[in-house]
Every structure is written in C-alpha cells, then in structure tokens.
Amino acid sequence: HAKAAGRNTYQMFTKEMHTAARQRLAIENSLRSAIANDEFVLHYQPQVEPVSGRLVGLEALVRWQNPEDGLVFPDSFIPVAEETGMILEIGRQVFEKACRQAARWREAGLPLVRIAVNLSARQLRQPDLPDMLAAIMKECGADPEMIELEVTESMTMERPVESIRILGALKSMGIGLAIDDFGTGYSSLSYLKLFPVDKLKIDRSFVKDIEVDPDDAAIASATIAMAHTLGKKVVAEGVETQTQLDFLVQHGCDIIQGYFYSKPLSAEDAEQYLVQRAGNG
Numbered sequence: 001h002a003k004a005a006g007r008n009t010y011q012m013f014t015k016e017m018h019t020a021a022r023q024r025l026a027i028e029n030s031l032r033s034a035i036a037n038d039e040f041v042l043h044y045q046p047q048v049e050p051v052s053g054r055l056v057g058l059e060a061l062v063r064w065q066n067p068e069d070g071l072v073f074p075d076s077f078i079p080v081a082e083e084t085g086m087i088l089e090i091g092r093q094v095f096e097k098a099c100r101q102a103a104r105w106r107e108a109g110l111p112l113v114r115i116a117v118n119l120s121a122r123q124l125r126q127p128d129l130p131d132m133l134a135a136i137m138k139e140c141g142a143d144p145e146m147i148e149l150e151v152t153e154s155m156t157m158e159r160p161v162e163s164i165r166i167l168g169a170l171k172s173m174g175i176g177l178a179i180d181d182f183g184t185g186y187s188s189l190s191y192l193k194l195f196p197v198d199k200l201k202i203d204r205s206f207v208k209d210i211e212v213d214p215d216d217a218a219i220a221s222a223t224i225a226m227a228h229t230l231g232k233k234v235v236a237e238g239v240e241t242q243t244q245l246d247f248l249v250q251h252g253c254d255i256i257q258g259y260f261y262s263k264p265l266s267a268e269d270a271e272q273y274l275v276q277r278a279g280n281g
C-alpha cells in the first residue's frame with residue numbers, strides 16, 4: 001500500500017516537473033519575442049519628501065505588455081530573464097526608455113527629478129557597464145543628473161570589492177545610487193561605509209508591520225540613524241498607511257515611496273503628478 005502511494009507520488013512529481021520545465025521554456029520563448037517586439041513598458045512610482053509633500057523622484061518599474069496575457073509584472077519574468085541572461089538586453093531597453101522619458105520631460109520644461117532604474121546582478125557585473133550607460137544617455141539626450149540606479153544589498157555583497165569599484169565609476173559620472181531592499185541581505189557594516197551610494201531603501205517587509213512588530217520598528221529606526229551617520233538619505237518602500245508614515249517621519253526618514261502616496265503610474269499619469277507635485281510650488 002505504502003509502496004503504491006510512493007510510486008504515485010513519484011509519478012506526480014515527475015509530471016509536475018515536466019510541466020514546470022515546459023512552462024519555463026514557453027516563458028523563455030515569449031520573452032525572446034518580447035525583446036524583439038519591444039513589449040516592455042515602464043511605470044513610474046512617485047518618491048515623496050513627506051514634510052513638504054514634494055515629488056523628489058520616480059522609480060521606473062518594468063511591465064511586460066504581453067499580447068495574450070496583458071500586463072505582466074516583473075516578479076513573474078525577471079527571475080527567468082536573470083537565469084537565461086536575457087536580463088542584459090531587457091535591462092538595456094529599460095535604461096534606454098527611462099533616459100528617453102527623462103529627456104522628453106526636460107524638453108517639455110517639466111521640473112527635473114531623478115528617475116531611478118533597477119539594475120540586475122548580471123548588469124552590475126558587466127565590465128563595460130559605465131561606458132555602455134554613458135553611450136545610451138548620450139544617444140537619448142539624457143544627463144547623469146536625471147538618473148539614479150538601484151542595486152540590491154545582496155547583489156552588492158556578493159562581490160563587495162568589485163561592486164565598490166563599479167559603483168564608484170558610476171557615481172563619478174554623476175549618476176545617483178541607491179541600495180534597494182536594504183535589510184534583507186547580509187551587509188557588513190564595514191563595507192557599507194565604503195559603498196559610494198547616496199541612499200538606502202528600507203525594504204517593504206520591515207515597513208509592513210512597523211506599527212505592531214517592535215523588531216521591525218527597531219530595524220527601521222536604526223537603519224535611518226545609521227544611514228544618516230554615514231551621510232546617506234533613506235527611502236522607505238511600501239508605505240501604505242498614515243501610521244507607518246508617521247512612525248517613519250518621526251524617526252527622520254527622508255523620502256517615502258508607497259501606495260500611501262501613489263501606486264506606480266503610467267508615463268502619462270506620472271507626468272501629471274510631475275506637473276502638480278514637483279518643483280518649488
């Protein structure tokens with residue numbers, strides 16, 4: 001009896017694995033055509049200075065406009081793109097789109113805020129990354145002052161010495177730098193001091209229960225204090241409620257990003273936000 005059950009489980013397992021492999025292959029193939037057919041679009045999430053309510057940045061978040069499935073979110077295709085290396089081409093397209101948008105908004109006379117672009121681990125390890133990004137910015141008519149790059153904490157800690165060198169090169173070009181998902185990796189504080197970044201982004205997982213979990217509250221407030229000591233600004237991600245906002249403001253958090261202010265917006269809606277909420281007014 002047990003033997004039969006074991007065999008059935010085994011058969012089911014291999015069948016599921018087979019289906020998963022087929023699904024993955026299907027994603028790979030449609031990603032390849034998405035790259036060729038320019039199916040990626042960027043949405044932009046406002047980053048707000050809470051004290052003044054002023055818009056100070058926009059994070060570019062990629063979406064895949066799939067002809068069959070509609071809008072596909074990054075968590076369901078970035079990992080496959082990472083594994084296969086297609087992320088390099090997707091990342092290039094994303095950066096180019098962000099640069100074109102920044103240049104267009106400047107042409108239109110809109111207030112200048114940095115557009116933050118997420119980098120993947122593979123992109124960070126491309127030896128010619130700074131040159132490549134410089135070439136794209138030049139081609140699009142964008143300046144480094146319009147751009148910020150986000151790298152995750154775990155990505156930078158994988159090869160800290162190499163990361164410090166590349167980040168240093170990007171920073172000296174005038175590009176802004178932020179460490180994303182901060183608190184979820186294993187930063188050595190001695191390396192953190194050496195990373196030439198302007199901002200730390202507190203991960204959403206700490207913000208979520210900030211009002212009820214004393215550990216999360218302690219991590220968030222300690223991160224803010226430490227970042228300020230190191231001369232860096234702090235962005236809190238995933239802020240949804242007034243109570244979360246109040247806690248973060250009370251502890252000196254510089255910039256807020258989350259549904260409390262706005263979900264990620266289409267380029268047109270982001271432009272409206274830019275018109276109404278940026279600048280000195």
Ligand code: C2E
Pocket residue numbers: 045060061062073074075078091094117118119120150180181204237238239240257258259260264
């Ligand atoms: P991330 O860079 O940490 O981006 C923040 C994510 O949190 C976004 O999800 C955003 O929509 C979501 N978010 C923001 N505020 C809130 C909130 O108040 N509540 C909740 N529940 N969620 C909030 P999204 O757009 O699905 O992106 C997920 C991840 O995919 C990003 O996390 C980033 O790691 C990756 N990603 C997005 N665009 C790119 C890209 O162009 N290149 C690369 N390499 N990765 C990207």
Ligand code: MG
Pocket residue numbers: 059118150180
């Ligand atoms: Mg990010």
Ligand code: MG
Pocket residue numbers: 180181201203204237
């Ligand atoms: Mg994040």
Ligand code: MG
Pocket residue numbers: 181
């Ligand atoms: Mg994330």
